[in-house]
Amino acid sequence: MLHLYLIRHGETDSNIAARHLGHTDIAMNDTGQSQVAKLKQYFKDIPLDAIYVSDLKRTVDTARQLGELFVLTPKLRERNFGIFEDLTFAEIVAQYPDLQKQWQADWIDYVIPHGESARTVFDRNAQAVADILAKHQTGHVAVVTHLGVIRNVLAYLCEMPIAGAWHFRVENASVTRVDIQDGYAVLQFQ
Template sequence: MTEILLIRHGETEWNVGKRLQGHTDIGLNSEGVRQAAALGRALLDEPLDAIFSSDLRRAYDTAQAVALPRGMKVQTEQGLRERCFGAFEGLNHPEIKERYPEDYLAWQHREIDARYPDGERRAETLREFSARAVACISRLASTPGYRKIAVATHGGVLDSIYRRVKNMGYEHPRDFDVLNASINRVTWDGQNFKILQWGDVAHLEHASLDEGDNPK
């Protein structure tokens, strides 16, 4: 049995502007840096056998905030990336609806095999993305000798794991939290995931870059 601390990356400016990030490599904003630092402090005494991260900066820098105070190394995995949205990346909802009205409808209906127009990269279907994300986390958690690992990743990956546990179809609208810098505790027994705790952000309350100070 392996416990997985699934962590969504800290906040970015594109999160604030509700722009799809996908594979676009956006860094943390100042709030995201604050969140990551608070996360690192909260997990400082947590026994971890390994720390993994998506290779995109927003996830990697979040993982580094956990790893550096412990003297651990972050291992990057492309399989932990967010879904690639093709031409949708960099756009917000109104812009996508205006430029790609039919594809926007497919997105809103959560059509699992819809492939959006290509942008800088070829878009993934929801089926392709979820299979890739779940397989990557299953593989990491199955590494011999690992009892507890931290995985810094993206909202879509957390969504995929939650739906896998709850046997929830992708056509069902998201009715659960996927929060920046949240800790989501899940176990893997070699065949199935089980949720122990979801959406924990208690560590972010009143936290600042310098512990004990409140810059606001």
Template sequence: MPNIPQPLINDIRCTFKCFVFRIFTRMGTLMIVRHGETEWNAEGRIQGHTDIGLSEKGAEQARSLGTRLAGMNIDVAYSSDLKRTSETARLALGGRDIVLNETAMLREYHKGEFEGLTLAEIKSQFPDEYPKYLEKDLDYAPNGGESTRDVTARMATIMNEIKSKHLDETVLVVSHGGVLRAAMVSLLGMPLEGNWSFLFGNCSLTMFDTHPDNAVLRVFNDTSHLQGAVRHGMLE
């Protein structure tokens, strides 16, 4: 019998175990992305359901993300039905023959009467509401808007639907900074208060290994594909 080095034997065993694991365990990959920058992002304005498209910088960010994703297999993509996410998704996919499903379930928080305003304007125009808006209250919602509790339930529904429909596939989801926090809470099985534990940069990439009953976080808020002027902060 040949004398096989122990490190090689260990590598063979590991490869075999991973092969068997993938055969008997349905595992997929979920990539979630926040949309590229908009003019309202740059101005610090609350967007919510207002349908604002990408700025020139945001489009450049999305193309940079596309370069990052070019070597990755993607089976299917999802975005909200708002322009800033669907435009980001299409630019990131770079013309590949991949179905893009647009759904209102992936929209940003509805911010009601605060949409279009900066924080300074909210403080000036709604002095009684402003402190409530800044509090970490799961049930607070601006007039005409959604609460964190409502949004977390919405995102749990759509993320579970996507996971169950694509158990062993690679899925790209392009959505919004606020609701992606709720998606993290759902995917990781965290308490609802976890909504305030995450921030997402424009065109950042977050990745999970997904299983029927759970998800494992591999990459969080990675913006290494964005260079210099196309980097941006965490404004929603």
């Protein structure tokens, strides 16, 4: 059996402000640093066989709590929000009202200018996890990534449609464990 640990990075100032933060490479704030320091304790008795990490600073710094040897995996990046990057929903409505309406009308397939669609991100994230599962059928594997990615991965593993990703709440510096055996995923709540 494979124990897959999906770990969200610690808090950032953009998380507090509810900004659409995707590919912008920012650090965690002090609260985020404190949050991820607790991950060492959580994993102290879990022998991780591999750690896969989004290649952005906030996830890399989170992963360092688990060990120095990890695999940078750009496919585990959050959505590229393009011109909506680092804006709040209210700012998007104010600055791009027509584009926001298009996005809301077709949020799965709408491609944000200079960004990507929800479907593109879902497919990219699903491929990243499929690649990981092809390499690891047993053991303990950590994936350090972002809110949207964890939601996408959970929907993918639970064989849900893209819209199913919105059913998962994932806090900063949280750990979501999924046990996978013979291609069947079971969420473990602790």
